[in-house]
Amino acid sequence: MAEWLSMGGRGAFVWSAYGITAFVLIVNWVWLKHQVRAAATKSKRLAKPNKTYDT
Amino acid sequence: MTSVDAVLSAIDLTSWRGETCVLNEVSLSLSAGQILQVVGPNGSGKTTLLRTLAGLALPDDGQVMWQGNNIEHDRSTFQSQLLYLGHKPGVSGALTPRENLLAFLHVRQASPDLTQLDDALDALALGERKELPCRWLSAGQQRRVALARLVLEPVNLWILDEPLNALDVDGIAWVVDRIEEHAERGGMVLFTTHQPMPLVRRQAQQVLLSEVEMSS
Amino acid sequence: MFKWIHKFGSPPFVYGFSKALSPWIGLASLGLFAWGLYLGLVKAPPDYEQGEVYRIMYVHVPAAWMSMFVYVVMAISSAVFIIWRMKLADAVAEASAFIGASFTFLALVTGSIWGRPTWGTWWEWDARLTSELVLLFLYLGYIALRSAIEHPQSGARAAAILAIVGVVNIPIIHFSVEWWNSLHQPASITRADGPTMHISMIIPLFVMLGAFQLYYAHHLLVKLRVVMLERDRRTKWVAERVQNGKL
């Protein structure tokens, strides 16, 4: 296991590359979820029929 | 509401500016010899309507029809029959009134009749300023240089956005005469104004743009 | 109430379609990622020349490929938006811009990390990396232009024109950078994927590429919902969805 982790001495490079990729993809996904929730709540608040249109 | 002989007609024009709706399903029509005034409080979309009718701005929904077909399909024939004067003077400060007008005339007409150029400038009291770059002219005088095109260009449709701005009494009288003459010759005029437009020989129909429901 | 009728793709249909499909695509993408990582990091044999470090290829190559793919999608949807004025096509372009820039950034970072042990420098003016750098500027230009113009409708049309102009230039830029690289770079440096690779090394590459594609598809579908909600907040179909809690 340890040997696999060391990646033939190049572990630092391999894992940092995969780490950054995972980080960027996950951050994009989390930010996306946040945007969906924000848009949904704003629409719920505004689209209620009996609600006047003041924010 | 579009009458059968309408030359210019707008059908359910809708325009948004980001979150706010600026034009909400506006329809109107204009036929030969007719003068139409667009009336409405500030922010009711008058300028947007005029710019959309002139083909400058694209509506989000609805159509503008010229002689039966959509202006977007054949923009150049429509716009070569149109003269639009907006808020901006439409005159380059570095050039003299003559140079400004000559440039527009040569681009818009194959062989423009230049004899009337000097008479038009004289009629607008710009005679002795013909050779002065326009940046030295007052706003009213620059507006007059642009208005000279009303008599110099043989077009059918005039769309004038507050043409009387910055004009003095004789200037206003001159514009009113031209509008009435144009209508009598079968031309069409669509305009907005905040000052009274003292039409005498012909009356202007009115289109009321209601205050648009302010959104979030 | 306002009528908001699009000529072709009507938002209510696309919204429902996206809401139904995107979770499944998300799951499939996750599955492919897991499988790809397993194949790429565990199963695939070490490269006789580069040893284990070539495994960075399994993230670098898909990211680089996606960065190009997403820009082409942006350009095509921009063209559809300009020609047929389909607002949904503009939503696709808008939704793809940031994720495309992220893929390009990833390609650059993983490329330079991969370059460190193989070429000995963090940044190598290699033809592909240089083209990626220029592509990143194209993405940033698109995003900056769209947000710089206050009038959203004009901003969308201006950005669409830029995307089309950009995609016309991408092959020219790539060709000129390749030529420039061959001029200044003695072709002595061999890249890992130069020699023929063992089949078990190539399979993980395609699996990872599939995972990236599904990730992008998922991202696009969800982002489309967000963009549609922001634009159509006043319309009936949004109100209906709110009432029966299907937002």
Place this chain on the structure above:
Amino acid sequence: MSTEQETPTVGIWQVFSTVFVRDLRIAFSSWSEGLNPLLFFVLVVSLFPLGIGPDPRLLSSIGPGVIWVSALLAMLMSLDGLFAADHRDGTLEQWVLSGQPLSIIALAKVCTHWVRSGLPLVLMSPLLGVFLNLPTTALPVLVVSLLLGTMILSLVGAIGSALTLTVKQGGVLLALLVLPLSVPVLIFGAAAVQAVVEQREALGQLALLGGGVMGALALAPVGIAAALRVGVSSGD
């Protein structure tokens, strides 16, 4: 003045020459302002020896690149205000509404811009070549490559200038839009001069630049016209 009468259509050349002459007259009415890019060009090039050192061999080896990058930046500076004046005083609106092909009018404006801002750079470049100790054999190729290159930059840059019409302080954004698109021009332009400095053949690079000019002449005006229509539509 009835509605049916078919007015003869205006010739393309008449439209082009009218706008070209008009804009030239405007440009030369404030010619001093037009010199700024030229002074910037000379200034930037003369900074490099101060920064890198006066060693003639070193200067001549980086000379082509330095001159080309400086010319690119000088062009960028002049592109910022290409349509701004006409947009501000409302004449741009009138050109969009003229009923004549907007791409021809845009092409005329780009030609004026090139004559006013591109040509002076080309004429000044031999002097700067001597500044950076380039061999005299390289000077003709430098002039020709800059001649072609500045044409492409004017055309492609005008698209960016039209896109950033309504953006306040659009200068930086314009650079971000235009510089990536000018990478091929820079590569082949500098390489052409570098080739001659190293006694190699430069015809290929110049031919590609020539091809670039043709391509840009054909495609860029369409892009500029589309971008101008967008810029003018919002009216602010």
